Amino acid sequence: MRRMLTVALITAGSALIVAVVLFGRSHAGAIRSPGITLPPPGARTAAPPFDERTLGGRTVSLAAYRGRPLVINFFAVWCAPCRREAPQLVQLDRRYRGRVALLSVAVQTDHRDKLDAFLREHHVSWPVVWDRSGHMAGAYQIIGQPITYVIDGQGRVVYKIIGQITEPRVGGVLDRLLA
Secondary structure, eight states: OHHHHHHHHHHHHHHHHHHHHHHHHHTHHHHHSOOOOOOOGGGOEEOOOOEEEBTTSOEEETGGGTTSOEEEEEEOTTOHHHHHHHHHHHHHHHHHTTTSEEEEEEOSOOOHHHHHHHHHHTTOOSOEEEOSSOHHHHHTTOOSSOEEEEEOTTSEEEEEEESOOOHHHHHHHHHHHHO
């Protein structure tokens, strides 16, 4: 009886693995190029304005990014999904450099040395705001991290991703926005 139960469990587990692999392969195109519909410009809401200082000492504001799309990524250095998505943001920066601006906002991060280490480890070359006061997190209603906003050239929210992003997902939004 015990042997039959073991064989049944192994068979069921193997069938589940095969089903997951086949499902993943048959939907791989959807993962690479998501069918994302953007809200029409008139239906987009204004992004909360901000005026903050970056770690490099530069002042950044929503108004300063007017005229080109902006991707704002809220992250924490201790957050595992934030660490996993960092290379995706580097790919986005390389792919859209000059056409799209990136801004990272460190939230719930207590130590500057840990923040600096995170940025070095992940080769972050775009502006980073350390939101120690929680001002930006509050304005953008950050309830966890990571959360990423895509904002159009007129300062309106086009897309919001709660959780870990992928370069193809955000890239699909940006491609439609830039078209």
